[in-house]
Amino acid sequence: ARAARETFEIADPGQVAPEHARLAAAQAESLSRFYESGFAQAYPQEQREDAQREAQFASLALKDLSITLAALATRATGRAQLGTRYADVFRAGTGLSESPEVVLRSALRALAAKKREVARYARSVFADVTGDASPAPGSDHDVIRRVFNAIGEDRDPDLETYAAGWKRNTVDVERFVRGKRMMTLKDPLTLKIEISPSYFTGQSVGGVFPAGPWSPDASTILFLPTPRTGASPEEAAVFYRDFNRGFNRMIVSHELIPGHYTQLKLAAHHPRKVRALFADPVYVEGWGTFCERLLLDLGFGNSRARLAHLKKQLENIARTIVDIRVHTRGMTEAEVREFVTEEAFQGEQLARNMWMRTLTTAPQITTYFLGYDQVKGLYDDVRRARGSRFALRQFMDGMMEMGPVPVAEYRRRMLPVRK
Secondary structure (H helix, E strand, O other): OHHHHHHHHOOOHHHOOHHHHHHHHHHHHHHHHHHHHOHHHHOOHHHHHHHHHHHHHHHHHHHHHHHHHHHHHHHOOOOOOOHHHHHHHHHHHHOOOOOHHHHHHHHHHHHHHHHHHHHHHHHHHHHHHHOOOOOOOOOHHHHHHHHHHHHHHOOOOOHHHHHHHHHHHHHHHHHHHHHHOOOOOOOOOOEEEEEOOOOOOOOOOOEEEOOOOOOOOOOEEEEEOOOOOOOOHHHHHHHHHHOOHHHHHHHHHHHOOOOHHHHHHHHHOOOOHHHHHOOOHHHHHHHHHHHHHHHHHHOOOOHHHHHHHHHHHHHHHHHHHHHHHHHHHOOOHHHHHHHHHHHOOOOHHHHHHHHHHHHHHOOHHHHHHHHHHHHHHHHHHHHHHHHHHOOHHHHHHHOOOOOOOOHHHHHHHHOOOOO
């Protein structure tokens, strides 16, 4: 922390983006709070006093770093947009040989097709979801907006109810996967669901924290995203509208079973430990997103859950479009918000989140759309190739055998080219 502080005290403000400096300052501040109040709690009672004493040094060092970064943010004039460097970053981050321009055109076509799919499905469940017996709106835009607003109103009133719902959904999805015998799950389940600590900060304050490859039987923790500490009732309502009951029911298959918990737990047991340490992001997010759709198609979830999935797919496609346009075409924050809310039907909070994520984690937010396209494409091709011999359990278990490596490796294994 001291070395970082000394470096940034004399850094050229023209080489630092203010958005990056502000986020880094907030993260250093949150880590400072963690060491001040949370770190020592991991130790046995008899060691806690010594741990707390050491943690105070870390807390103060991080606080000083945070102050330095916050001051730098006020002077920084650099650009977070990658510009001509984006193509190299995109290729390194996704493993794709296609240029960002080619991917952008594909994503724009996918967005138009997905909106047509959403509108068709919305009309088929309009009365059930909205409670309105009158005919659905004739405009695709209006019918999508109406059903998405309706599922947002089916939400939890408070944190306790929200967390309890997640735990029920987790029990249900495990029973569903085992009951369908759709894949092999490692016993026993080593999964904990907790509320995200108040010192979490950044673009996303939740997620799956898996066991590492040197202690593969340790617990995986799912930290649930929550309204920010001190959120007003209005802010909390916006949060629960986004994380509505249909969304939570649907996303449990992405985050946990058979999604990230399952794939990363099995990866931790893989003999090649490097694969768990450096998981291919396109495979990881593609698998999670594929699991959303697969379980819905097999009967897990209702019409609200399917609408939440379709809304999430619009978001995933929009992420790819935004990431490429921001870094290569100068798309502004205002333009991102308008595009995300009007063309992808997402809320203001998510639009703000997307702007920060593309500035700080490019091209990670493209991996959801790209990965789903790859995993779903492989699934369809394997089903077609094997015909009556296709077995879902064999495919699902097969997608775990090599660990989190690029989907192309699984394609070569499952669909070898015959000479």
